[in-house]
Amino acid sequence: MTLTAPSHLRGRMTRHNPPHIRDERAAWIKARCDEGHRQGDIAAALGIHDSTVSSILHNRGLSKPRAPLCAKGVKQLGVPLGRMTDLYDGLPGALREQLADEAAQRRVSIANAIAMRLSAAAMGAGAPNG
Incomplete structure (x- = not known):
């Protein structure tokens, strides 16, 4: 199944983008991760690099827990x-x-x-x- 992100969430975002859009993008990424999609597929749907998806999750405290x-x-x-x-x-x-x-x-x-x-x-x- 191919992921398709909403058009207003695609592409590069900076600090100049409205916070509610950045929050919506993070929520969309988290929802797709919870569904079991790979970060590479999510990044492709958003038109961004894989590491950006990982950074968004990490910076918002949404990354998976690590073993002690x-x-x-x-x-x-x-x-x-x-x-x-x-x-x-x-x-x-x-x-x-x-x-x-x-x-x-x-x-x-x-x-x-x-x-x-x-x-x-x-x-x-x-x-x-x-």
């Missing part, structure tokens, strides 16, 4: 985690309290605290000391 860095690091090291809730629920109570304290101290989620420990262990550094 710690979880990515553990995934890259090949440590299988499974579901974090199952992993956490299977831990002894003392270790759960220790992880909760560590997460609060580092100001990260408990899942990231677990991922940090597993990353450090996989790299041979042992558990982080805080």
Whole structure:
């Protein structure tokens, strides 16, 4: 299916364009992304570069959420985690309290605290000391 953008949303826009038109364009882009269209197809329909679509989404806080860095690091090291809730629920109570304290101290989620420990262990550094 070929996308067709409304004519008033096509082409290059600058800060001199009315804000309501720029907002409408961002809403149109977000709606097409939610429908599952690729950013390249959206850009082609608007007659703009792919990176412009990405920038519009990013600048308005509409881009897709990114995985936490710690979880990515553990995934890259090949440590299988499974579901974090199952992993956490299977831990002894003392270790759960220790992880909760560590997460609060580092100001990260408990899942990231677990991922940090597993990353450090996989790299041979042992558990982080805080």
